[in-house]
Amino acid sequence: MNKLVIDFEQLFLSLPGLYLILSPDLTILSSSEAYNLASMTKRDEIIGKKLFDVFPDNSEDLTADGVSNLSASLQSVLKNKMPHTMAIQKYDIRRPDGVFEVRYWSPINIPFLDQHNEVACIIHRVQDVTEFVIIQSQQQEAEQLTRGLQTKLSEMEIEIITRAKEIQKLNTELEAKVATRTATLQQSKIELEAQAKKLKTQNKELEQFAYIASHDLQEPLRTLISFASLFEEEFKGKLNEDAETYLNFIIHSSKRMQQLVQGLLDYSRIGKEVSLKPVNCNEIINEVMDDMAASINESAAKISVQPLPELTGNPIEMRQLFQNLLSNALKFRKKDTSPQISITAEQQTSNWLFSIKDNGIGIAEADKDKIFTIFKRLHNRDEYEGTGIGLSHCRKIVEQHGGNIWIDSQPGLGSTFHFTIQNKS
Ligand code: ADP
Numbered sequence: 001m002n003k004l005v006i007d008f009e010q011l012f013l014s015l016p017g018l019y020l021i022l023s024p025d026l027t028i029l030s031s032s033e034a035y036n037l038a039s040m041t042k043r044d045e046i047i048g049k050k051l052f053d054v055f056p057d058n059s060e061d062l063t064a065d066g067v068s069n070l071s072a073s074l075q076s077v078l079k080n081k082m083p084h085t086m087a088i089q090k091y092d093i094r095r096p097d098g099v100f101e102v103r104y105w106s107p108i109n110i111p112f113l114d115q116h117n118e119v120a121c122i123i124h125r126v127q128d129v130t131e132f133v134i135i136q137s138q139q140q141e142a143e144q145l146t147r148g149l150q151t152k153l154s155e156m157e158i159e160i161i162t163r164a165k166e167i168q169k170l171n172t173e174l175e176a177k178v179a180t181r182t183a184t185l186q187q188s189k190i191e192l193e194a195q196a197k198k199l200k201t202q203n204k205e206l207e208q209f210a211y212i213a214s215h216d217l218q219e220p221l222r223t224l225i226s227f228a229s230l231f232e233e234e235f236k237g238k239l240n241e242d243a244e245t246y247l248n249f250i251i252h253s254s255k256r257m258q259q260l261v262q263g264l265l266d267y268s269r270i271g272k273e274v275s276l277k278p279v280n281c282n283e284i285i286n287e288v289m290d291d292m293a294a295s296i297n298e299s300a301a302k303i304s305v306q307p308l309p310e311l312t313g314n315p316i317e318m319r320q321l322f323q324n325l326l327s328n329a330l331k332f333r334k335k336d337t338s339p340q341i342s343i344t345a346e347q348q349t350s351n352w353l354f355s356i357k358d359n360g361i362g363i364a365e366a367d368k369d370k371i372f373t374i375f376k377r378l379h380n381r382d383e384y385e386g387t388g389i390g391l392s393h394c395r396k397i398v399e400q401h402g403g404n405i406w407i408d409s410q411p412g413l414g415s416t417f418h419f420t421i422q423n424k425s
Pocket of ligand 1: 324328329332358360361362363371372376377378379385386387388389390391392415
């Protein structure tokens, strides 16, 4: 049988492990191909060179301690002539282009003793554990992250529970407050309703009184006026000057009183007749203007009327409303300026908004509310004739039709009366 000849050098070179053979003065004597591959070196370029010249520390890593750790391990092997297993090392590898690559190694240094029991050389064997270390460190990071998240989560849970408790407390307080408010409001509502009812009754009684009083005053007034007129007819020219003046005063004042009483009577009648009918405001305004043709012509007034709606209401009262506002617009004109009046209407959600604008004397801010009160006037009768009843009529009529009336005005710059009428059609 032929004896098998083995080329041990070739065998060493081809070993799957990563081996480096070092002399006691740490010169590289040999290396396995697997070692060269893993350390990115060429065999013939490292043989004969000093170990740490070939594998210096990574100059960019200030914490690099590969050289000192390996050096200490090799010294211990030389001294103790015993194998030395090193802990996993970070020992970066210099690529051919000079840049270092991160590498972790698990090295063991074993002495090879000669026949005199001296260290002939050192077998340096390493395993590249870079991937393993990186995976482990990633796992550690992930675990740390998970732990961090878990802590955050429990903190958040505590926060949520605390907040929920606070909210619950606030809710309970709020509910208690709302309950108290609701009870107070309910009480106020009951009181207001009772007051409104009382006021309504009082108002009705007052209107009834005004109606009866004005109605009953008419008769003696009529008698007074007719006898005063008879007296005037019979004694005209037979009285002295003073007596005639006094008689004129009596006739004039009783006629005025008759007007006022009539006004009061009309006022208390508004709303008594609840017969609602279709009211064509265009027709009404035309009739009113026809009736006023004389004063319109005399004052050379220009009146523009935009198309007005047909609505449901009391035609007589609506007519009176337009008549009062139009006659005021003509009456309270500026001296030497002919009246310019415009009448418009605009539909709103549940109302019609009417506006009657003039270029008359206007009204001071402070008087704007007063003028809707019965018998309230801002001028004496020598300046402008009137009873002070017209606008109070207007307000009552508008309110009977579910609306409001108000004025926009500035002294000397004219006035605009606005009123709304509920749209019932
Ligand atoms: P009267 O016209 O009989 O005085 P009203 O009740 O109609 O009574 O008006 C009350 C007061 O409001 C008037 O005396 C006047 O001072 C003021 N007023 C009414 N309409 C106008 C207007 N268009 N321009 C300026 N003032 C007005």
